[in-house]
Amino acid sequence: MKLINSYSKGKLHFMNTFDSKSLLKDFTPEIEKTSLTWWIVLLIFIMIFLLGIFGLDRQISEGHIVTGMRDNVVWGIYIVNFIFFMGLSYAGALISGVLHLFKSEWRKPIIRIAELITVISLLIGPFYIFFCVGRLDRLYFLVLYPRIQSPITWDVIAITTDLFGCILFLYLSVLQDLALLRDSAELNVPKWKKKIYTFLAMGYRNTIAQRKHLEQARNIMAAMIIAIAIIVYSVLAWIFGVTLQPGWHSTIFGPYFVIAAVYSGTGLMIIIMWLFRKIYHLEKYITLKHFSYVGYILLIIGAFYGYFTFADYLTKWYGSQKMDAQLIDKLFSDFFWLFIFANYAGILIPIIIIGIPKFRTINSIFFAAIITLLALWVNRFLIVIPTLEMPYLPIQDYRPAWIHYSSTWVEWSLSAAGIAVFAILLMLFSKLIPIISISEMTEPEVNTEDNI
Amino acid sequence: MKNDESKKSSRRRFLKDGLLFGTGALAVSPIIQSCAEEHTMPQDMVKVLTPDGKVLEVNRANLKEVKGSQLATTKEAIAGLPGRKFVMVIDLAKCKNARKCTEACQEGHDLAKDQEWMRIYLLQDGPQTAPYWFPRPCFHCDNPMCVSVCPVGATYKRTDGIVLVDTDRCIGCKFCMTGCPYSARVFNWKAPEHQRLEEKDYSPELNVPAKEGTVGKCVFCADKLRNNELPRCVTACPMGVIYFGNILEDTITNGDETVRFSEIMKDRSGYRYLETLGTVPSVFYLPPTNRMFPVERGLENLDEENKSRYKDVEYVKSLNNVKKLK
Numbered sequence: 001m002k003l004i005n006s007y008s009k010g011k012l013h014f015m016n017t018f019d020s021k022s023l024l025k026d027f028t029p030e031i032e033k034t035s036l037t038w039w040i041v042l043l044i045f046i047m048i049f050l051l052g053i054f055g056l057d058r059q060i061s062e063g064h065i066v067t068g069m070r071d072n073v074v075w076g077i078y079i080v081n082f083i084f085f086m087g088l089s090y091a092g093a094l095i096s097g098v099l100h101l102f103k104s105e106w107r108k109p110i111i112r113i114a115e116l117i118t119v120i121s122l123l124i125g126p127f128y129i130f131f132c133v134g135r136l137d138r139l140y141f142l143v144l145y146p147r148i149q150s151p152i153t154w155d156v157i158a159i160t161t162d163l164f165g166c167i168l169f170l171y172l173s174v175l176q177d178l179a180l181l182r183d184s185a186e187l188n189v190p191k192w193k194k195k196i197y198t199f200l201a202m203g204y205r206n207t208i209a210q211r212k213h214l215e216q217a218r219n220i221m222a223a224m225i226i227a228i229a230i231i232v233y234s235v236l237a238w239i240f241g242v243t244l245q246p247g248w249h250s251t252i253f254g255p256y257f258v259i260a261a262v263y264s265g266t267g268l269m270i271i272i273m274w275l276f277r278k279i280y281h282l283e284k285y286i287t288l289k290h291f292s293y294v295g296y297i298l299l300i301i302g303a304f305y306g307y308f309t310f311a312d313y314l315t316k317w318y319g320s321q322k323m324d325a326q327l328i329d330k331l332f333s334d335f336f337w338l339f340i341f342a343n344y345a346g347i348l349i350p351i352i353i354i355g356i357p358k359f360r361t362i363n364s365i366f367f368a369a370i371i372t373l374l375a376l377w378v379n380r381f382l383i384v385i386p387t388l389e390m391p392y393l394p395i396q397d398y399r400p401a402w403i404h405y406s407s408t409w410v411e412w413s414l415s416a417a418g419i420a421v422f423a424i425l426l427m428l429f430s431k432l433i434p435i436i437s438i439s440e441m442t443e444p445e446v447n448t449e450d451n452i
Numbered sequence: 453m454k455n456d457e458s459k460k461s462s463r464r465r466f467l468k469d470g471l472l473f474g475t476g477a478l479a480v481s482p483i484i485q486s487c488a489e490e491h492t493m494p495q496d497m498v499k500v501l502t503p504d505g506k507v508l509e510v511n512r513a514n515l516k517e518v519k520g521s522q523l524a525t526t527k528e529a530i531a532g533l534p535g536r537k538f539v540m541v542i543d544l545a546k547c548k549n550a551r552k553c554t555e556a557c558q559e560g561h562d563l564a565k566d567q568e569w570m571r572i573y574l575l576q577d578g579p580q581t582a583p584y585w586f587p588r589p590c591f592h593c594d595n596p597m598c599v600s601v602c603p604v605g606a607t608y609k610r611t612d613g614i615v616l617v618d619t620d621r622c623i624g625c626k627f628c629m630t631g632c633p634y635s636a637r638v639f640n641w642k643a644p645e646h647q648r649l650e651e652k653d654y655s656p657e658l659n660v661p662a663k664e665g666t667v668g669k670c671v672f673c674a675d676k677l678r679n680n681e682l683p684r685c686v687t688a689c690p691m692g693v694i695y696f697g698n699i700l701e702d703t704i705t706n707g708d709e710t711v712r713f714s715e716i717m718k719d720r721s722g723y724r725y726l727e728t729l730g731t732v733p734s735v736f737y738l739p740p741t742n743r744m745f746p747v748e749r750g751l752e753n754l755d756e757e758n759k760s761r762y763k764d765v766e767y768v769k770s771l772n773n774v775k776k777l778k
Contacts, residue, residue, distance in 0.1 A: 063642035063664050064624075071639055074626040134624020134639065134665025141604040141623050152603035152627055244597060244633045244729050391635045392726060393588065394764070396573055398757040399566065 020442045024184055027434035030280050031181075032188050034431060042427055045420040052417020055410040056131065064134060066410045072395050073388040073405035078132040080380045081415050083257070084264065085125035085422075086159075086236055087376065091265030092118020092166060093229035095294070096173075100222040106293050108440040109285040112433075113272050115170045117265065118225075120425045122163050124418050131414055151239045158232040165228050169221040171200075172214060176439035179204040196432065233258045240383065246323035247316075247387035256308040260376060263301045267350075267372030270294050272426070274366040276435050285436055291365045295354040298365075298372065306347035309379075313343075323392065330386050334404075338378050346375020523655035523675055526620060532612030537734075538672055539613070539713060540589065540683075541695040541704055541722060544740035547585040548691060549574070549750030551758070554587075556688030560673065562647050562660045567638050569670040570685050574750070574762045583767035584740040585750050587693065589685065590615065590636040590670035591725070591733035598628035598637065607667075613699075613734050614672050616656045622666040629667060633729050637669045672696075682707055691744065699734075 058066050069076045095114040099107035130136060146153045181187060182197040204210060237257035240248040250256075270291065277286045316324040331339045350368040353359045385405050389395070395403050429435075497509045549572050557563070557570045569589065576583040592615045599609050606621035607628055617628075629637045640662050647661035654661060657674035673683035681687075686694045687707050697704030697713060704713045716722065720738040748771065751759060762768045 064639075065642040070641070071629070071637075072635065074629045074639060129625075132625070134626070134667075135622065135663075138604075138621075138623045141606075141621065145604045145621065147603055147605045150601050150603040150627070152601070152625060156603070239627070242601070243631050244731075245630060248630075388630065392633050393573055393575075393635050395635075396571075396761040396764075398760045 020180060020438050023434075023436075023438045023441055024180065024187070026284075027436060027438065028184075028187055031193075031431060031434065038427070042424065045423045045427075048420035049417045049424065052414045052420070055413035055417070059131070059410050059414075060136070066408060068401070068405055068407040068411060069132075070399075070402045070405070072391060072397075072402060073385060075132060075384055075388065076405055077381065077407045077411050077415060078128045079384050080377065081418055082125055082128035082132070083236060083380045083384075084377050085121045085128065085418065086233065087257075087261035087264045087380075088121035088268050089118045089125065089162070089166070089265065090229055090233065090258075090261040091121075091269040092116070092170075093225050094262050094265065095269060095297070096169070097222045097226040097229075100218065101226075106290055108443070109282070109436045110269070110273055110290055110294070111440055112173065112435060112437040113276065114269055115166075115173055116426060116429055116435075117268055117272060118166045119163075119170050120422055120429075121268075122159070122166055123425070124421055126159055128414075128418065151235060151242055154235045155232075155239065158228070158235045162225070162228045162232045165221065165225045169218070169225050172218050172221060173437065173440075174433050175201065175204050175214060176206065177433055177437060179206060180438055181433070193432070229261075230258055233261045245387050246321075246390065246392075247327045247383070250312060252308060252312050256312060259301060259304045259308055260379060263298070263305045264373055264376035266294060266298045266301060267369040267376070270298065270365055270369035271373065274362065274369075276430070277362075280430070280435060282436060285441075288360075288362055291362045292354075292360060295360065295365045295368070298369065299351055299354040302347055302350050302372070306343075306351075309343050309347070323390070327386060327390055330390060331382065335382055335386055339382060342375045342378035342382055346371060346379065522679055523653060524657050524678060526618055526654070526656055529616060529618075529656040529674065530608065530610070532610030532614060533677060534611070535700065536612045536677075536698045537700050538592070538677065539697060539699040539704065540592075540672070540735045541697075541713065541716065541738060542587055542735065543693050543695070543706075543720075543738040544584050544586065545738060545743045546691040546693045546745075547572075547587060547740075547750070548745040549585045549754070550690055551754075552688045552690055553685035553694065556684040557670070560684040561658065561668075561671075562644070562649075562662065563638075563668075564645065567640075567668070569636075569638060569668065571635075574747075574765050574768070576765055576767050579766050582740065583747050583765060585747065586725075586737075587685075588634060588636065588725075589735060590672070591634055591731065591735045592672055594732035594734065595730060597631040597633065597731060601627045601631040603627065612677075614674050614677075615669075616671055616674065617659065617667055617669060618656045619659060619663045619666040619668065620654065622663075624665040624667065626667065633726060633731065637667050639667055640664050 067076060067078075069078075092114040095107065096111050096118070099111065130139065133139060142153070142156050146156070148154075178197050178201040182194065182201045187194075204214075234254035234257065237253040241250060241253035243249060273286055273290065273294070276282055313328065317328050349371045353364050353368040389403070389405060397403055496512050498512050499507055499509055501507055551572060554568055554570045554572060558565065558567065561569065563569065571588050573586040573588060574583055575586045592613055594609075594613065596607075596609055596615050598607050599615060602608075603625060604621055604623055606619075606623070607615060607617045609615050624639070626639060629635075629639060641664075643664040644662040649658070649660045651661060655675065657671060657678065659668055659671055662668055673681075673685075676683055682696055682705070683694075686696045689706070692706040692708050695704040695706045695711065695716075697710075699713055702713050704711055704716070716738065717736065720741075722736045722738050724733045724736055747767065751762070751768070751771075763772075
């Protein structure tokens, strides 16, 4: 309330009327107690995770023969999942990074969700590379005998940097809340939880000097993770782009992957916002406005994504080099419905739903986000698989599995396990720290006029 | 511990090499299987050196070649053979898909029946153009994509032009397989079965024993080349399709005839497959003109499995249509 005085000129936003005490009161129930349903859901996800572990055990003991990968399609849905999860991590990089730097008012209640998505998906993504590697026992060779010419080495460097950067950024942004939770006398949590808060808060006392340093550090990190994320995703694209394979060998791949990543990340952002809003009753904080604004981002990025997709396939189709023509022919025959879904429905449906005000409701935006997310997974599938099924020398083999890729239960179980781990980590985190950042919500704005 | 072992093995290798050096002048890496028999013709006799320095005479028939005895260590296999730059020329006019090269390669490298380092394609560039049999080894490119993309240096290019894979180093990321535009690489999806050599005898030049979760490919029989022998596919081919040699000496041979590389390239208009990709292969092809056999000869004597490989080729489709009409 005292904030009101500090703004003589600007139009005051309702967000600024929150103070940390009342917010804490609103958010603590989720931290203090856990419902039976929560435990049941957690248990289900743990079961899915264990199924994945079982699949991994089969794969390690019997060899990669249990997967659907063979000599032509040497990378299957593991790589698809890898690109997909890495792409999701873009939600945080863009929304938290960019919106933090622009000081957009509406970012406040959703910024933590964005940061969490970033870190969790970044933690999961690289595991799919590990599943794809034939000799897990030699993984440390990547560090022991690195060759800087290889895009995989670029990837190792980029992803580790990104991971550290994003964890640091998340940590800096939860630091004030951790201190708040540590100092809150009313908070009724077990001792070990208090200990965690005390340990993680690292003596942060919210002094003016500390706050200033924290703010500076966050600004630097926000700018850095945007840059690092662009590099990571471009490097990922170059794993495909640098090869000579038709469909992969394309200069557009770097920016295309970046845009596709932001698109899927924003889609997931909306889905997670919707889920937390429903489950943790955050209707007061996350409103249609937030869904619309993130929706606008989705719309703009969706249009870009559509443009890139069109540009890539148009030039391939128009030039009609033998291999390009074969690839497009394959996409429109063997993969017809997947292609229509990923590159038509996945672009047009979100744009129509969000673009036309009449359709723009919280649930419809949520629906559009689900379409986006699924379409982007399929898009990556269509980038990886058809090209591998169509090498320069035609596949002449008598074994059907060597000609057409079809993923096995092992690969699906590990894919499901990734989603399960994502959910588990998100659930656990939401029980430790409020899913809406208290410090952000109470942060005074420098100049409210500039805000959206 | 490991050091001790490697010291021991290098000492053993030294002794072995010393012995072989002595005997090598008389025959290619022989050991004495039994003592000389009494009544034999002098031309059947061979002089050999024993480990204690005596020179003995033995019957040629009693000599047995020690396989793998001269395999290079992983370290030795990194450097190329000095003064050589290997080149392979495949004469498409002579190939009739006898599959002997593939079989000899599989035999020599303990490959499973479904793993082919040397693979024979039936290519037809366009619907109206002629089909032809196309044996494809690894091209041992001078600008090898597989080597560029390998993150751990498991695959490397030697001074003699050979590209090898060290399966002790390979992490199985398969990036080289997606990098290679010629599908020359094979992955060990499961533990290999019969392997004649043990792990301690492993050499990247032979690549036996194969290891699960790693990549294998044609090695130009680098182990044979080290002993001045021709690759297995070259000697196995009944038609003399495959020529092999040293481009620095401008000489290639298929075992029967030896020709000038530059001359045959000029006379027969040799070319490299997919030159536009810029990988600069060491394998050249001679176009299938004035063929020794009609293409369909290659489809005869094939088992059903191998026959079914080629069913999608335009030419085979048209053959089947003609059969149906009859």
